Ligand SMILES: *[C@@H]1O[C@H](CO)[C@@H](O)[C@H](O)[C@H]1NC(C)=O
Ligand SMILES: *[C@@H]1O[C@H](CO)[C@@H](O)[C@H](O)[C@H]1NC(C)=O
Ligand SMILES: *[C@@H]1O[C@H](CO)[C@@H](O)[C@H](O)[C@H]1NC(C)=O
Ligand SMILES: *[C@@H]1O[C@H](CO)[C@@H](O)[C@H](O)[C@H]1NC(C)=O
């Protein structure tokens with residue numbers, strides 16, 4: 001089955017070589033797409049060129065007009081006031097209420113929340129104590145949806161492995177032990193499976209808890225949390241991430257044949273789901289109000305940081321994209337709709353419910369845009385769509401020559417946006433200088449200090465220009 005599927009995928013990829021498809025990861029090796037071999041009709045090229053003045057007004061608004069510095073100020077005001085916004089928390093609902101107020105204050109259209117049920121997991125106190133060969137308290141973060149250890153904690157010997165394959169080979173040794181994964185970082189897409197599946201893999205061979213090396217390319221002793229998923233039918237064991245430094249230290253001890261004893265204590269609990277909201281605002285289209293250009297980011301975050309980068313930045317630039325269009329009195333032909341997702345971190349829970357409500361209406365979506373890979377200096381758009389749509393996006397990029405944001409990169413598929421994966425709606429993400437994204441991602445280091453006011457001005461401008469021009473073309477993007 002697998003090889004047939006792989007072959008099919010290969011054939012599909014080969015036949016759409018100039019279209020955008022691939023893996024979702026900020027990929028420093030990703031190359032901008034060469035000029036598309038698809039030749040756009042002159043009529044469409046001209047239509048896009050006719051938007052140069054509007055594009056310049058948007059760029060000027062953010063870089064030297066009333067919007068200058070505003071994206072940073074709005075972002076800081078939200079995250080400093082509300083703080084961490086974990087799924088199920090009162091602070092997430094407070095952030096949603098604050099944003100509904102902000103969107104109304106900008107006189108955007110149809111501002112409202114759409115109900116969505118979301119997970120409610122709480123961390124509580126937690127620690128991992130190395131007992132042998134020396135006594136040391138590690139810096140850890142339990143993983144989202146992990147169960148707790150109970151009040152006694154779990155004290156056991158550790159086994160250290162560097163891959164699932166090694167764990168399978170040595171499964172006889174794992175019974176009754178704490179399984180430590182010391183997998184090397186390859187890419188977020190490839191390596192995060194250790195975080196999402198590690199606990200069940202460990203439990204399957206009799207492990208009593210699992211500790212996962214943080215999924216990051218770089219560390220100054222920082223654990224990075226994230227969601228994990230238990231497999232049905234396998235015991236649920238407590239799981240946390242540890243730092244790269246401690247994972248490597250235990251791997252060295254293990255290789256030397258030293259006995260490692262740990263005490264794991266986690267108070268983590270899964271509570272009942274709570275009712276939350278996806279936050280919606282619009283600029284209603286002047287000619288095709290039923291047709292939609294969707295821009296989005298998520299308002300929820302992990303519980304350990306104010307999370308300016310992941311992903312308040314994406315949510316705020318999506319607000320700004322509508323805000324500037326309203327402020328400049330621009331009247332796009334179709335509706336621009338901002339969606340600020342709830343509970344993205346637990347697996348796109350909010351966006352999935354929104355998609356379900358729109359599944360019979362996806363034919364009215366021209367594009368779905370999501371910024372969730374950083375708001376550093378923007379370079380253009382990551383895109384997934386047909387060759388004809390890619391050529392249009394590249395042409396729109398030419399309106400952003402002065403903002404240095406003309407790159408259209410096709411190394412993107414969407415994890416969350418079912419609009420793209422299930423319904424074939426063209427999709428885009430902000431292309432930005434995000435090589436350092438995973439230094440901060442899901443760690444206590446995700447703060448306003450990571451964000452830069454000048455870069456944020458440009459992000460808002462680039463996000464707004466692409467969204468507005470797509471919304472104002474005569475036709476929807478071709479599938
Ligand atoms: C697992 O065992 C197989 C078969 O003995 C061997 O070929 C493979 O190298 C082992 N892998 C690891 C990671 O130990
Ligand atoms: C969680 O839901 C169950 C079943 O609906 C209910 O009996 C219980 O009281 C709820 N717990 C809390 C803390 O609300
Ligand atoms: C789409 O489905 C929703 C229910 O999920 C329904 O309320 C709506 O009327 C449907 N729209 C169309 C155009 O069928
Ligand atoms: C677009 O929306 C309109 C109005 O709700 C609906 O009648 C039409 O069927 C939708 N078109 C598609 C292609 O989904």
Ligand SMILES: *[C@@H]1O[C@H](CO)[C@@H](O)[C@H](O)[C@H]1NC(C)=O
Pocket residue numbers: 402403404
């Ligand atoms: C674009 O790049 C040029 C050359 O590096 C630089 O001078 C200019 O300031 C940049 N423009 C913006 C808006 O950052």
Ligand SMILES: [Zn+2]
Pocket residue numbers: 298310311344372
């Ligand atoms: Zn995110």
